[in-house]
Amino acid sequence: MRRDALSGGGSKGDASRLRSLKCLYNVRTVTTGIRSRRIDIRVTDEQDAVIREAAAAAGQTVSAFLLSAAEGRARAVLDERRHLVMSDRAFAAFAAALDDASEPVPALGELVSLPRLHRT
Amino acid sequence: MSDPSLVALSAERDLSGFDCGTPELDRWLIDHALASQKADLARTYLVLDGGSVAAYVSLTTGSIRPEAAPKRYARGMPRYPIPTILIARLAVDRRHQRQRLGSRLLAEALRLAVAASNTAAARHVVVDAIDDRAAAFYRRWGFIDVPENPNRLFRKISDIRNSSP
Numbered sequence: 001m002r003r004d005a006l007s008g009g010g011s012k013g014d015a016s017r018l019r020s021l022k023c024l025y026n027v028r029t030v031t032t033g034i035r036s037r038r039i040d041i042r043v044t045d046e047q048d049a050v051i052r053e054a055a056a057a058a059g060q061t062v063s064a065f066l067l068s069a070a071e072g073r074a075r076a077v078l079d080e081r082r083h084l085v086m087s088d089r090a091f092a093a094f095a096a097a098l099d100d101a102s103e104p105v106p107a108l109g110e111l112v113s114l115p116r117l118h119r120t
Numbered sequence: 121m122s123d124p125s126l127v128a129l130s131a132e133r134d135l136s137g138f139d140c141g142t143p144e145l146d147r148w149l150i151d152h153a154l155a156s157q158k159a160d161l162a163r164t165y166l167v168l169d170g171g172s173v174a175a176y177v178s179l180t181t182g183s184i185r186p187e188a189a190p191k192r193y194a195r196g197m198p199r200y201p202i203p204t205i206l207i208a209r210l211a212v213d214r215r216h217q218r219q220r221l222g223s224r225l226l227a228e229a230l231r232l233a234v235a236a237s238n239t240a241a242a243r244h245v246v247v248d249a250i251d252d253r254a255a256a257f258y259r260r261w262g263f264i265d266v267p268e269n270p271n272r273l274f275r276k277i278s279d280i281r282n283s284s285p
Contacts, residue, residue: 078161081182081206081208081248082180082181082182082183082206082208083182083183083184083185083201084182084183084184084185084204084246084266084269084272085184085185085186085187085269086184086185086186086187086266086267086268086269087186087187087268088186088187088188090267090268091184091185091186091187092186093267094184094202094266094267095202097276098202098243098276102276102278102279102281102282103279103282104279104282104283105262105275105279105280105282105283106262106283107260107261107262108230108261108262108275108279108280108283108284109283109284109285110261111223111226111227111230111261111262112227112230112231112283112284112285113285114220114223114224114227115224116224116227116228117124117125117126117167117224117225117228118123118125118126119125119126119127120125120126120127120168
């Protein structure tokens with residue numbers, strides 16, 4: 001028993017887990033307007049049931065439902081990186097500093113004096 | 121060392137061997153940079169040295185905004201997010217490190233950022249430092265920590281303009 005549990009891909013636990021991952025969605029993604037790419041995702045019976053139920057409740061096909069959910073999440077993640085948020089107090093001080101007179105920064109002056117990389 | 125050059129990312133470039141020591145930055149260049157560029161989400165520039173990719177930088181746009189809903193904005197506070205140019209990623213291949221290539225590339229990225237803000241106004245350059253070592257690199261070149269946003273640093277575009285000869 002012990003040896004079985006420690007062995008690789010053929011263990012009993014793996015087999016039963018794989019059986020539950022039997023539902024396969026094919027989701028087509030949008031790239032420059034033409035849906036030419038596919039994403040394949042394996043899900044459990046339970047995930048399959050809850051997604052189908054939610055898609056039906058939303059009046060969408062399963063693939064349209066998955067695509068809109070994933071794309072919304074993807075854009076949110078990208079947004080988190082691009083858009084910084086500050087408390088109101090910090091933002092007020094930060095924005096006020098925009099009006100301060102700017103002056104040469106020695107370290108930046110040194111940086112832009114390094115040898116140029118030529119553009120080709 | 122040969123004379124390195126700066127080129128915009130294009131489809132024919134072989135990126136597969138890029139290795140900067142931070143897998144996340146390698147994977148992004150190899151797997152996502154071109155798709156991001158095609159989708160107009162980020163522009164990537166490569167430093168080529170003797171035909172190989174020695175470094176890259178990616179730029180995009182962003183903003184800095186307060187967490188409050190607009191109706192709660194205090195008097196005198198700008199009512200709109202502050203537009204920024206974001207240096208999202210900058211990495212140097214291991215074989216080209218310790219030659220100031222990253223610093224020279226940062227200088228070029230700042231020139232690109234100033235040029236972009238001359239065309240479509242932005243107020244700050246924000247840099248996204250992947251770790252403490254990267255943050256120290258940007259501080260060494262005069263960047264300041266963004267309040268409440270760890271490993272994000274900034275400089276006003278006007279400061280960069282005024283520091284250029």
